[in-house]
Structure formats: C-alpha cells, structure tokens
Amino acid sequence: MIKNLLYLSIVMMALAWFFYFATFIIPLKTYSLYVDIDSDNIASKVYREFQDYVNSLDPISKEHILLSEVAKEKKIIVNENYSKLMISVKESEKFLKNKIAPKMKGKGYDVTIIPLSQDVYFAYLTNFVIIPKSDMAKQILDDINEKYLGFLQEEKLFDYIKFLNSYFSPSDSERVAKTQFYISKNFLINFTISPYTTSKTVRLNTFKVENISKKEYLLGFQNILNKYDTRNIYLNFETKERVINLRVLMRENRVSQKKK
Numbered sequence: 001m002i003k004n005l006l007y008l009s010i011v012m013m014a015l016a017w018f019f020y021f022a023t024f025i026i027p028l029k030t031y032s033l034y035v036d037i038d039s040d041n042i043a044s045k046v047y048r049e050f051q052d053y054v055n056s057l058d059p060i061s062k063e064h065i066l067l068s069e070v071a072k073e074k075k076i077i078v079n080e081n082y083s084k085l086m087i088s089v090k091e092s093e094k095f096l097k098n099k100i101a102p103k104m105k106g107k108g109y110d111v112t113i114i115p116l117s118q119d120v121y122f123a124y125l126t127n128f129v130i131i132p133k134s135d136m137a138k139q140i141l142d143d144i145n146e147k148y149l150g151f152l153q154e155e156k157l158f159d160y161i162k163f164l165n166s167y168f169s170p171s172d173s174e175r176v177a178k179t180q181f182y183i184s185k186n187f188l189i190n191f192t193i194s195p196y197t198t199s200k201t202v203r204l205n206t207f208k209v210e211n212i213s214k215k216e217y218l219l220g221f222q223n224i225l226n227k228y229d230t231r232n233i234y235l236n237f238e239t240k241e242r243v244i245n246l247r248v249l250m251r252e253n254r255v256s257q258k259k260k
Contacts, residue, residue, distance in 0.1 A: 031212040031241055033221050036075060036204045038234040043070055043205035049224045050209060057217060065217075066210040073206045076115050076199050077234060082136045084196035087179060088124035089189055090116065096123045103187055114199045122197055125179070129196065130172050136195070140167075145192040148180065152190070157181050204234070 037043040047070055054065055091100070093115070100123060101111045110126040144167065151160035157177060164173035176193065183191045212218050218239065225237055 028213065029241060030210075031215070031218045031239060033209045033212065033218065034206070034238045034240070035208065035225065036206045036234070036236045038202060038204050040205060042228055042233050042235070043207075046224060046228070047207060050207075050221060053220055053224060054209075061213050061217060064211045064213060068207045068210075070205050070207045072203050074201055075204050075206070076117060076201050077236075078116055078197065078199045080195040080197050082138070082141070082195045083131075085130040085132060085136065085141075085193050086124045086196055087128055087130075087176065087183075087191045088122055088194045088197070089191045090120055090122055091189075092119065093121040096121050100187060100189060104183070107186070109183075114197070115201070116197075116199060122194075122199070123191075124194070124197070125191070128179070130168060130176060130193070132167050133169070134167075136167070138195075141193060141195070148192060149190065152181065152184055202234070 035046065037046065050067055054062055054067055057065070089096075089100075093113070096113050101113060104111050111123055112126045113121055113123045116122050144164075147163065148160065151157070151163065160181075161173050161177045164177055167173075168176065180191055183189065209221055212221070222237070222239075225235065228235055
C-alpha cells in the first residue's frame, strides 16, 4: 500500500513537472491591438478605459499584457469609395514619379500620384471617373481586374468591352477598355480599375496593446472602441495574431519592464 502511494506520488510529481515545462514549449496564440485616433480628448478617454480594463483582468494575463504610452505619429489615412471608380496602379513613389508619370503626361494623360503608405504610392488618371451600374464590391472588382489580364494577353479588346458592359454603360466600357489596353501596350504597365481613392497625412494619437492572451479580452478592448462614434472623429484599429510560447513571452515582458 505504501509502495503504491509512493509510486503514485512520483508519477504525479513527474506529471506536474512535465506540464510545467510543457507550458514553455507549447505555442500560445496572442493578439495585439493597434489604435489610431485623431482626437486628443477621445484618445485620452479610450486610453484610460484601456488601463481600467487591463487592471480588471486576471493576474496572469495582466502581468503579460503590455499597454504602450500614447504617442503622436504622422500617418497616412486612406479612404476608398466603391460608388465611383478610377483607372490606377500601385507602385513605388520613385518609379511612378520618375518613369511612368512623365511618359504618360508626354502623351496627354493627366496623372495624379498619392501615398497609400510609406512605401506604396497610387497613380490614377485625373478626371477619369467611372460610375458602375450597380453597387460594386472589392470581390467583384478583383474579379474584373483578374479577367482583364486574360483579355489583354489574348488581345481580345472587343470581348473585354462586352464583358465590361455588364458593369458599366457602353460608352464607359469602351473608354475604360481602350484606355487600359493602350496604357498596357505603350507604357508596359497595367492600370486596373480601383475604387475612388483619396489619402491625407495627419498626426494621430497612436498606442498599442500587446500580448493579449484570450480572444474574449481582445473583444473587451474592441468593445471599448466601438462605443465611440466615428462620424466626427477618425478612429482606426488593427488586430494582429501571433503564435508564441511562454518562455519568449516572459523574456519579452522582462525586456519591456527594463525599458520602462
């Protein structure tokens, strides 16, 4: 009897150690939330609510969650309107400004170039606005642009015009198709159909929450953001997932604490 109890205690101890070390090996899924707000007042309110929410979590989750300070950063705000469309291309700023735009302007095209991010720029034909027959969505537009490349490779201009007639008026379909074909063949770059896109550079209040260990906690942060009416302010948040083990999580937490 005593021997059996001894064996049982050894087995239980071995299992306990196994599960302890396994937590350092088994991958965990964590979430990060990145927040941008253009209003100083709203940013302060959201940040205080985030702090209160972090303090309400269980001790282990609260220990690992990292809430950054609020910082002012220059960011590019991009707006896409699918009720109006344009002919455009995305490339690097240097390529568009130094190579494509001068050649096209020399042939009579008016080209506007705007930033989409620090590395990607957007060139579109100015005053070339297309109104679709019915509501347009990203999936439909992606399908049109994918099929365009097939028509172009087979040099089926009139078939492409017929295809576009399902989405645009006959005059717009012909104008779009002939313009795209001409640009592709003469400037060796594919201008495709895109939503009416604008961008502006502004200084935003930005902060992030990292190492959120549970999906329900992520939803808790998002619910705080959802309380604010975005019609009068710019509020944007982005969620990222990553797989990490507890050892790395603890090491990152120690490094972060030292920096503070």
